[in-house]
Amino acid sequence: MSATVEAATEIRPFDVDIPDEALDDLRRRISATNWPEKETVADHSQGVPLELMQELARYWAAEYDWRRVEAQLHTLPQFMTEIDGLDIHFIHVRSPHEHALPLIVNHGWPGSIIEQLKLIDRLTNPTAHGGTANDAFDLVIPSMPGYGFSGKPTSTGWGPERMARAWAELMSRLGYTGYVAQGGDWGAFVVDQMGLQAPAGLLAIHTNYPGAVPVDVYEVLLGGGPAPSGLSAEEQRAYEQLDKTFKQKVAYAKYMAARPQTLYGIADSPVGLAAWLLDHDDGGGEPATAVVEALSRSRSATGELTRDEVLDNITLFWLTKTGVSASRLYWEYKGGFWDAKGVSIPVAVSVFPNEAYQAPRSWTERAYPNLIYFNEVDKGGHFAAWEQPQLFSEEVRAGFRSLR
């Protein structure tokens, strides 16, 4: 009898093992793609352009090597544990340094643990990356339910609130009694919820996608009206960025919020999936400028995003068949997007210049009354950890420094 009890909280080692057949099938499907005709514009205004997709597909089928990232994943300590009835996959790397601060980092959509891989050594082994032993973290990187190697929910209810509770359980199960949490995109929603739930052991959160818009301003924004009077120049700019985002950039999110199951095409077509996942904006454009630039970058000495990394993430979605299950997170969530949620525990915020909006300090201070860190950095966008891992790591170190 005790065996069944243990099984529920057991932490099992996990390794990735994709059969050759799955990779052959993927390659075959990419090569057999039936294409639409070219867009009728010379820019990205009708979505991901045909030429970009065809070049990506050519590289994906002919040159891209999934086994390279799989080998990298093999070197990492990965685990699986059942929480709230669902298998949760996570990477767990302990720092060689004593007194490292435990940190759980939560990815977003259209992302996965792939976004966080370059953080691992920088955060757990800071002395090799310009930091000191006092900057060390023990790092936990889970795959959200329905994403990557985590289980796919078979019933409704797995929104950010439930994930936040699951992450608290995970950290507790790992024996951490004092830890911090970090997130961007959906990960930011989850860490905001962790902040609201304030589980025992959670010391603070860091977000690079803050819900900072004051509730009264957010209501005006939802109504699509002009900015309310009395905003500072910074606030006015943020308002206009979000107004544009709401009006012109989030149809994909509206669709997934309404009809995620209808996206059969992204389960069946690798190129269809790739286009759907690429169609996320940053402050520079849609698809995200950082991602488009990465598609012409074959390697990077400084950790900037490369074409292979973009395909690692897309290929992970394909191989784990999680295009639709990941979309369901939008359907599950019924709350606001950039409104202040009322988090009162300590919060650190980093503002990246090419994120969809730059949260003004004034709004951030109101949204997070216990703001322990606020910084505007000079490069990086929506996929900050992926794009600028060194800068991002420095932000996480600085953000949580006062808690050590």
Next chain:
Amino acid sequence: MTTIDTTTDIRPFTIAFSDEELDDLRRRIEMTRWPDKELVGDASQGVQVALLQEIARYWTDEYDWRKLEDKLNALPQYTTEIEGLGIHFIHVKSPHENALPLLITHGWPGSVIEMLEVIGPLSDPTAHGGDGEDAFDVVIPSLPGYGFSEAPTEVGWNAGRIAAAWAELMHRLGYTHYVAQGGDQGAGVTDALGRLAPGELLGVHFNLLSAAPRELLMASLNLRLAFSSEDREQLKKVLNVFMRGYIAEMGEHPQTVGYPFADSPIGLAAWMLDHDADSYAKISHAFLDGQVSGNLTREHVLDNITLYWLTNTATSAARLYWEGSRATAAALKDPPPHLTIPVGYTVFPDELFQAPRHWLKSAYHNLVYFNVAEKGGHFAAWEEPEIFAAEMRAGFASLRRKEGYS
């Protein structure tokens, strides 16, 4: 010197897809990689796996495209180049003299397939319970980017430009008087044609209110008007149409959704089936328990989806929403002229919303016909061709008399 005037030439057209194309479609359906089942017991997350898997089975095992091809090839079909674009149309002249020429425009996710069963009742009423005085010559074009019409390769083919092309088409066919009808996107084109008001156009009929945004907004947001519970109920239905997300997505990034449509027959089918709750429920019954609603049979539903697949037009068709969102924004700044020619309107009880008569009168000052049909939904002509044909006869009867037809 054989200088044929190809630009206004009207050429006969027939359809012939190769066996290879049909085999490829069947193979792709069979190789479909399916997502997991939805997490709910209804269609609230989208098209249900059980329905789509039955459609896939029927599509590969029983469905026969060649039957539709024969049906289309038995009709007089033509193409003609208008403004640089090859326009496909069906043109059936009535055996009755003084028949009233009628231009019918389909919508999304539709095609000329929606209109095939109304051709007989409209052009040959005596064979369908009407009399010769009800006869129409019928012109049914494929929208640019849809079916067998060519897809625009440049921006600007919005409802207004399509309407101008339709006026040219009717002119080219030699019609000096005609009427026009449309629902869905076809209502947008027909509305634009009404505002363009070519001298030959006697009147228009709609089965969906797609009037210029300013007038619809005024009609729906005017507090004095939007006071009744009926208004509130119908406004909620209008909002629900937009809440389904497909209009936003195709209006914003048609190219992005085009990739899964072009590459996955099942992906395409799902997107097209998920238009509205009523037609989804009816189609679901047709496939899962054999309860067919009118003419919305399994075969007819797949005729339309297969047409999109074989012509690879899902992306170009979606682009009409992108054009539409730009045109709407422009119309808000610079409103189009009023529509002053006579307007007929039929409310189908299962349509997306049932436009109250006063919304219509606010949008169209010259409303000459208004009726609530006994049954039928968004795809009215497709689902209930006899009722739809009867509405055309009744809706345009007054114009016929005025202009001395029959």
